[in-house]
Amino acid sequence: EAQVTQNPRYLITVTGKKLTVTCSQNMNHEYMSWYRQDPGLGLRQIYYSMNVEVTDKGDVPEGYKVSRKEKRNFPLILESPSPNQTSLYFCASSLWVANNEQFFGPGTRLTVL
Amino acid sequence: ILNVEQSPQSLHVQEGDSTNFTCSFPSSNFYALHWYRWETAKSPEALFVMTLNGDEKKKGRISATLNTKEGYSYLYIKGSQPEDSATYLCAFYAGNNRKLIWGLGTSLAVNP
Numbered sequence: 001e002a003q004v005t006q007n008p009r010y011l012i013t014v015t016g017k018k019l020t021v022t023c024s025q026n027m028n029h030e031y032m033s034w035y036r037q038d039p040g041l042g043l044r045q046i047y048y049s050m051n052v053e054v055t056d057k058g059d060v061p062e063g064y065k066v067s068r069k070e071k072r073n074f075p076l077i078l079e080s081p082s083p084n085q086t087s088l089y090f091c092a093s094s095l096w097v098a099n100n101e102q103f104f105g106p107g108t109r110l111t112v113l
Numbered sequence: 114i115l116n117v118e119q120s121p122q123s124l125h126v127q128e129g130d131s132t133n134f135t136c137s138f139p140s141s142n143f144y145a146l147h148w149y150r151w152e153t154a155k156s157p158e159a160l161f162v163m164t165l166n167g168d169e170k171k172k173g174r175i176s177a178t179l180n181t182k183e184g185y186s187y188l189y190i191k192g193s194q195p196e197d198s199a200t201y202l203c204a205f206y207a208g209n210n211r212k213l214i215w216g217l218g219t220s221l222a223v224n225p
Contacts, residue, residue: 033212042217043157043202050211058212090156097213098206099145101159 002027006091006105013081014113021076021108023091031097032074033058034066036087037107043090048097049074081112115139117205119216126193127224133189134219136203140184147204147213148177148188157202160188193223 004025013019025032033048035058045058049068063085065077074093078085091105118137126132138146145164149157161170166181174191190197200220204213 043215099162099164101162104156106156
């Protein structure tokens with residue numbers, strides 16, 4: 001089944017404790033992206049990747065890192081999480097960003113205390 | 114700064130009503146316009162990706178039109194059903210950009 005998976009789905013952590021949210025897709029998509037969704041602010045892009053070893057900042061990259069060592073995986077790293085990173089996070093992938101639909105993962109709800 | 118606006122912000126209709134909402138985007142450098150449906154507690158799912166001026170797409174009771182010259186797209190739902198209740202998002206891709214610009218969405222509630 002074609003899908004985007006994210007883990008964990010839910011996470012409660014404390015300020016400063018490094019964490020990684022994994023994202024994997026099995027559709028051989030070139031483009032992958034991370035978003036955060038906060039009430040009243042819509043979907044905001046954190047980072048995106050056009051292909052392996054090619055990543056770039058989105059609109060709200062501060063406090064996050066990503067890597068794209070393999071085509072299928074695009075982990076999101078929070079080196080030192082802070083409470084303002086409490087949010088709902090979505091990973092998405094597509095064949096190409098422009099005119100191909102985005103496939104979204106199930107979301108990760110992160111709470112930083 | 115590229116901006117995508119959706120209106121109305123929210124909408125309540127009765128079952129069986131037809132409804133429509135708008136996505137406005139910059140008319141210059143247009144490349145593609147996406148529509149997504151986002152149900153509560155789920156992930157956004159693509160409805161349409163539109164690229165040609167005058168294009169009209171349809172999926173069941175949902176259809177969309179595109180006017181790239183004036184920078185808007187309409188999404189229509191015919192005979193709304195409670196299962197249509199969701200947030201409808203549009204996203205714009207400009208030819209000189211490498212990411213989608215998202216609107217804030219229109220939240221639709223269909224009362225049985």
